[in-house]
Amino acid sequence: MEKVFRPKLWDLVKDGSVRANLSKDILAGIVVGIVALPLAIAFAVASGVSPEKGVITSIVAGFLISFLGGSRVQIGGPTGAFIVIVFGIVQQYGLDGMMIATILAGIIMICFGLLHLGTLLKFIPHPLVVGFTSGIALVIFSTQISNALGLEVSDVPASFLGKWGCYFSNLETINWYAVGITLLTILITVFTPKITTRIPGSFVAIILLTPIVTFCLPENTVTTIGSEFGEISCNFSPTLPVIDWGNISYYLQPALTIAILGSIESLLSAVVADGMISGHHRSNTELIAQGIANVASPLFGGIPATGAIARTATNVKNGGRTPVAGIMHAIVLLLIMLFFGKWASLIPMSCLAGILIVVAYNMSEWRSFRSVLRASVFDVVILLVTFFLTVLLDLTVAIEIGVVLAALLFMKRMADNAPKEITGTTNLDSDVLENYQNLPAGLGIYEISGPFFFGSAKTYCETIRNLGVNYKVLIIRMRHVPFVDATALKNLTETIRQLKKEKTHIILSGVNEHVKKDLLRGEVDKLIGTENIYPKFDMALESAKQLIKD
Numbered sequence: 001m002e003k004v005f006r007p008k009l010w011d012l013v014k015d016g017s018v019r020a021n022l023s024k025d026i027l028a029g030i031v032v033g034i035v036a037l038p039l040a041i042a043f044a045v046a047s048g049v050s051p052e053k054g055v056i057t058s059i060v061a062g063f064l065i066s067f068l069g070g071s072r073v074q075i076g077g078p079t080g081a082f083i084v085i086v087f088g089i090v091q092q093y094g095l096d097g098m099m100i101a102t103i104l105a106g107i108i109m110i111c112f113g114l115l116h117l118g119t120l121l122k123f124i125p126h127p128l129v130v131g132f133t134s135g136i137a138l139v140i141f142s143t144q145i146s147n148a149l150g151l152e153v154s155d156v157p158a159s160f161l162g163k164w165g166c167y168f169s170n171l172e173t174i175n176w177y178a179v180g181i182t183l184l185t186i187l188i189t190v191f192t193p194k195i196t197t198r199i200p201g202s203f204v205a206i207i208l209l210t211p212i213v214t215f216c217l218p219e220n221t222v223t224t225i226g227s228e229f230g231e232i233s234c235n236f237s238p239t240l241p242v243i244d245w246g247n248i249s250y251y252l253q254p255a256l257t258i259a260i261l262g263s264i265e266s267l268l269s270a271v272v273a274d275g276m277i278s279g280h281h282r283s284n285t286e287l288i289a290q291g292i293a294n295v296a297s298p299l300f301g302g303i304p305a306t307g308a309i310a311r312t313a314t315n316v317k318n319g320g321r322t323p324v325a326g327i328m329h330a331i332v333l334l335l336i337m338l339f340f341g342k343w344a345s346l347i348p349m350s351c352l353a354g355i356l357i358v359v360a361y362n363m364s365e366w367r368s369f370r371s372v373l374r375a376s377v378f379d380v381v382i383l384l385v386t387f388f389l390t391v392l393l394d395l396t397v398a399i400e401i402g403v404v405l406a407a408l409l410f411m412k413r414m415a416d417n418a419p420k421e422i423t424g425t426t427n428l429d430s431d432v433l434e435n436y437q438n439l440p441a442g443l444g445i446y447e448i449s450g451p452f453f454f455g456s457a458k459t460y461c462e463t464i465r466n467l468g469v470n471y472k473v474l475i476i477r478m479r480h481v482p483f484v485d486a487t488a489l490k491n492l493t494e495t496i497r498q499l500k501k502e503k504t505h506i507i508l509s510g511v512n513e514h515v516k517k518d519l520l521r522g523e524v525d526k527l528i529g530t531e532n533i534y535p536k537f538d539m540a541l542e543s544a545k546q547l548i549k550d
Contacts, residue, residue: 004114004284007068009323021321028320029328032075035200035314036062036329037336039359041225041344042202042352043078044303046143047086049095051225051344052232053303054078055337059236059330061293061305066326068289070282071270075311075326076293080359081265082258082304084139084395089254091158097251099241099298104248104255105262106294109287112263118283124264127375127383128402130368132261135390135398137363140356147353148182150175150222160391178222178350181209185354197317202355206347213348225352226345236337239301257396258294262306266290269307276316310362378409411455440548444471449480454487461491468499468506473544477537479510489522496527505547507532509540 012018018025036058044054058077065076089098112118142160145167146153152173156166185205192201213222220227270281286307293305315325372383382405389398439445446467448460468474484492496506506528511519516533519525525533534540 004116005288006282006285007289008070008072008282009067012072012322018322018324022324024319025322025324026328028315028318029325030332031198031318032311032315032325032329033332034203036077036311036333038202038206038355040078041347042355043080043083045225045352046083046140046356047303048090049086049303050229052337052341053301055333056236056300057297057302057305059334060300060302061297063327063330064293064296065289065307066323068292069323070285070289071273072279072322073273073277073312073315073320073325074270074286074307075315075329076305077308077311078303079265079306079308080140080363081133081136081261084136085254085257085261086303088394093251096241098303100243101251101254102258102298102304103295104251105258105304106291108255108259109263109291109294112259113284113287113291116284118267118287125382125406127372127379128386128406129264130365130372131383131386131402132390132395132398134364134369135387136395137360138391140363141360144353144356147223147349148178148357150178150350175222177217181213181222181348181350182354184209185351186358189355189358205354206351209348209351210346214346223349224345225347225349228349232341232344236300238299240299253396257399258304260399262290262294262304263287266307269309269312272309273312273316276313277321378413382406382409440545442472442548443544444468444474445477446474447477451483452481452488453485457488457491461495465495465498468504469502471504473505473507473547475507475509475540475544477510478508478515481515484515484518489518489524493522493524493527496524500527507534507540507544509534509537511535
């Protein structure tokens, strides 16, 4: 059995891959570090915290995710998906509350990995992921309108509709210099990759537009990071939150949201990376590393972190093939923060807004959104409910209700597939009907196909009861039943008791060993006898014929 925690880096050092790819990984790490700088600052500012917290997150979490992770090329740090969550937590619980929730989320993620839940998280429905991802993108876009237009708004409402109402009522304060900077930032960010993929467009926009604002425009013409947050701190020291243990339960809900979203995004990023390098990541190791990173990040003043798909793709495209690239990206950011951090305070807020608008567009997954809208009505319901709850209410509620709704709809679909009205042997496969045309009078055959669980148990058992009263012996075929849960066992035993009162004998056939153990635990054998549970249909049929003959 594979170890639950086995970092990729350790194996790659042993097999010589790190030494063979060292120069390429260092160069890739430098490029990714430059890519990460403007995004880290932008994500932190949009989350309602000071800019250096985003850089600190990329340094601490980025290093640990690469050093301990289960992917060869995963790049960790703050991502756009967390903007909405972090902003809400900071508004409601303050910075200490955000730190506590992030640490708790890290512990939950470590538990996910230790419990081997890495593979289970991959089964989150696609419409649910698209719904909250698209919703987050729209929320991020809405939070940047004030800076993009340079509006003079002192207190923007937290709600989505409140924000837009505030924007429209303050349009007379629009700053056309800020609008111009935003548009130029968007154009530079979008079109730079058409010229070169080595230097990120967001970095080019900052390098070009910051000097223009600083030296060519009158002072205070547009808002900058410095005028909004003050000088960026270059301190890199441990910080402990003030924990009120009596209220620790208040942070469990946001912590669980961070843990689930971080786990999904990190594993999704790792899967994308696997496809790019023909590799295979270790899901549970990756979750444990992500958890450790999220415990450590807030202790140095950082925010939640996860695997970043765009930065991971940049790493692969620039030649990164081992975790050394991710470690190098963290070192580059540390050096930039220590020696050039003070200059970041000159970056215009409208420039960051332009970068985040591009990020929001890339996150929107509008093509996937449109594709799901053409799918089944169940998928459309999950998509739209999750999307609107994310935008209008809260991401935490959206994920909780989305998961529950997806489970309920899945159960309904399974139950709908159970036959409603069956008479005689009409639900059997054609091969059975052809081979057993001359069945003795008084013998009925019924087949349960698929999982026999609480979503389908009632329908199946009602049909069995209605059918069974017409026969002396009823064979229930279970060859396509992979498992039986407690609800199904309870319903089945009650049905058998009722049929016994009607003098109907029940025989089970095609029962695999796993299902048989479940039936024995439910004491079905005490009702029908162990001898009437058969692994094959032919054996059950011979027994039924003998019962009728006797």
